[in-house]
Amino acid sequence: QLVSTTQFSITISDSDKKLIDEYLQIANSELFININSEFKNRELVNLMIQGNYFTKIDSEIVMSSQEYKMIVNKIIELMKNNQDVKVAEVRDYLNISRKNALLILEHLDEQKITKRNGDFRSLNIK
Structure with a gap:
């Protein structure tokens, strides 16, 4: 209780x-x-x-959390402009390592903000 x-x-x-x-x-x-x-x-x-x-x-x-929100917004902006993006594109856009780009993208997949389709990621819009 x-x-x-x-x-x-x-x-x-x-x-x-x-x-x-x-x-x-x-x-x-x-x-x-x-x-x-x-x-x-x-x-x-x-x-x-x-x-x-x-x-x-x-x-x-x-x-x-402040940096997280900025990064998420940048990734959303990138995906709105380019539809499907690869890890390398996120890495270059954010100027971070591939390891960290993959880490944040996998987190966004888990949060249902993005979805993975092979080597590509896109916004998870229903």
Whole structure:
């Protein structure tokens, strides 16, 4: 049985606030962030995901939610102009590695924003 209360709030310690600032600085300098190598406090990262500071791309990678939205919008724009696109086109358009282009495209496939058809991806418009 679950109990809810309106008085519940999460209290963040001063040391956690410093870590949050550190994590946000990392997010400002790196586009794709490996949780395991960059962040000491996994619970804090989960709170930051819940608070929309980070967007989880896969089990190990997060990115700034602000950067994520910009990248998704750029990919949507590219696909609206070109219909079907290959990973290489996204890589070149965003000026990122093939590995990261594939990572974000697979995430967008899972989110049903895009769909894969062989080597091509397109917007998942119904």
